[in-house]
Amino acid sequence: MWRVGTVIALHDETAAARTITLEVPDWPGHLAGQHVDVRLTAPDGYSAVRSYSIASAPNPEGRVELTVERLPDGEVSPYLTQEVAVSDRLELRGPIGGWFVWRTQQTESIQLIAGGSGIVPLMAMIRSRAAAGNTAPFRLLYSVREPRAVFYNDELQALSDQDRSVVVTYAYTRAAPKDWPRPPGRIDAALIANTTWPSHLVPTCYVCGPTSFVENAAGFLSASGNRPDRIRTERFGPTGERK
Amino acid sequence: MGTISRGFSGRRSTADAKLPPGQYLTTDFPVLSAGPTPHVPLERWEFTINEGTDVLRRWNWKSFRGLSTENFTVDLHCVTRWSKLGTHWEGVSLDTLFAEVKTDAEYALVHSYGDYTTNLPLDDLMNKQAWIAFRFDDEDLAPEHGGPARLLVPHLYLWKSAKWVRGITLMHQDQPGFWEALGYHNYGDPWREQRYWGD
Numbered sequence: 414m415w416r417v418g419t420v421i422a423l424h425d426e427t428a429a430a431r432t433i434t435l436e437v438p439d440w441p442g443h444l445a446g447q448h449v450d451v452r453l454t455a456p457d458g459y460s461a462v463r464s465y466s467i468a469s470a471p472n473p474e475g476r477v478e479l480t481v482e483r484l485p486d487g488e489v490s491p492y493l494t495q496e497v498a499v500s501d502r503l504e505l506r507g508p509i510g511g512w513f514v515w516r517t518q519q520t521e522s523i524q525l526i527a528g529g530s531g532i533v534p535l536m537a538m539i540r541s542r543a544a545a546g547n548t549a550p551f552r553l554l555y556s557v558r559e560p561r562a563v564f565y566n567d568e569l570q571a572l573s574d575q576d577r578s579v580v581v582t583y584a585y586t587r588a589a590p591k592d593w594p595r596p597p598g599r600i601d602a603a604l605i606a607n608t609t610w611p612s613h614l615v616p617t618c619y620v621c622g623p624t625s626f627v628e629n630a631a632g633f634l635s636a637s638g639n640r641p642d643r644i645r646t647e648r649f650g651p652t653g654e655r656k
Numbered sequence: 657m658g659t660i661s662r663g664f665s666g667r668r669s670t671a672d673a674k675l676p677p678g679q680y681l682t683t684d685f686p687v688l689s690a691g692p693t694p695h696v697p698l699e700r701w702e703f704t705i706n707e708g709t710d711v712l713r714r715w716n717w718k719s720f721r722g723l724s725t726e727n728f729t730v731d732l733h734c735v736t737r738w739s740k741l742g743t744h745w746e747g748v749s750l751d752t753l754f755a756e757v758k759t760d761a762e763y764a765l766v767h768s769y770g771d772y773t774t775n776l777p778l779d780d781l782m783n784k785q786a787w788i789a790f791r792f793d794d795e796d797l798a799p800e801h802g803g804p805a806r807l808l809v810p811h812l813y814l815w816k817s818a819k820w821v822r823g824i825t826l827m828h829q830d831q832p833g834f835w836e837a838l839g840y841h842n843y844g845d846p847w848r849e850q851r852y853w854g855d
Binding site: 415492496502511631644645 | 658659660661662663664665666667668678680686687688689690691692693694736737770771800834835837838839852854
């Protein structure tokens with residue numbers, strides 16, 4: 414069933430990514446980590462649909478935030494990041510997905526690992542935890558190209574300042590801030606071992622990002638003793654246009 | 657027709673005409689899976705056809721690779737909306753694997769290393785519709801695409817084509833698999849756009 418949401422706010426996260434806040438009157442509610450299908454329709458009836466992760470925590474107001482990264486050769490993401498204006502209407506379907514989700518009843522340690530725009534569904538989990546007053550210990554390892562490519566920077570800073578059980582570690586792949594302890598580079602076994610929960614705590618791990626990133630991160634988690642059934646992954650390929 | 661998106665014209669291609677509804681064409685090969693990629697050593701690999709604890713047929717890698725194989729070219733349609741046309745595979749037809757199996761079961765639950773499952777009617781695995789594939793584009797199937805061996809049932813959405821396959825359980829009553837229990841359609845015909853529950 415397709416629903417119509419109205420764009421009530423737009424916010425640029427980075428030069429290439431924008432958060433779209435939609436108000437959806439009959440929204441059935443969602444869980445942190447789920448996604449929606451967004452459908453664009455041209456005047457002649459041609460339509461294109463892509464999936465995007467929900468960034469917002471579950472809320473009673475029927476608000477759905479999507480953070481969309483523009484892909485240079487994308488069909489839908491350029492429209493969503495450049496054309497859409499406040500008060501436009503967008504069709505969406507969902508929420509979809511019952512596996513890559515975090516529920517507010519969960520109390521175990523949580524390890525989040527994001528690659529680039531893979532932060533979006535993980536941010537929904539962090540926001541959901543805060544909104545519910547859940548005290549489960551969270552760690553986020555966020556691998557990102559450079560400081561200016563970070564999404565939700567101020568909010569992540571504020572959340573981890575207020576609550577010592579949310580720990581955020583950044584890992585930069587191309588350019589790090591001055592005096593950053595780790596030289597820019599892809600995630601590796603040492604980084605995973607040093608910044609994620611010890612496996613004996615049996616954390617539930619959520620890994621989201623591009624295919625090769627997720628492949629590597631999930632592999633390092635397994636190798637450091639995490640049980641495969643506690644590692645949940647969400648991948649997007651170059652054409653997946655997920656997120 | 658749905659709500660018109662102001663200022664959207666889209667990017668149509670003639671190839672889209674050959675695609676199931678709501679799909680778009682890709683030339684690369686995206687990966688979708690729910691957890692870490694299992695790495696299954698060939699010496700430990702086995703494949704069974706069973707009725708629960710009753711194993712009807714069992715192959716190890718050597719005996720499996722001793723079966724006659726087929727080269728086939730098929731189109732793939734993923735529920736996440738990409739389609740990839742004309743992919744080349746080598747594998748063993750399910751007709752070959754089931755040649756000596758006598759059963760009146762109507763449903764199958766496919767099991768994978770890593771505990772993934774997917775369900776489908778047994779008829780959909782028969783009559784040149786399904787293979788256990790071990791080579792893609794003339795190379796051994798990479799682990800992230802399901803190697804050493806994966807099921808291919810290309811007339812259904814790709815989540816039915818279980819990667820890292822290790823067995824098929826025959827059942828008299830249908831039972832939802834992993835994604836089928838989590839909101840995805842029980843059958844998954846791309847031409848009828850059966851993506852989610854309720855489609």
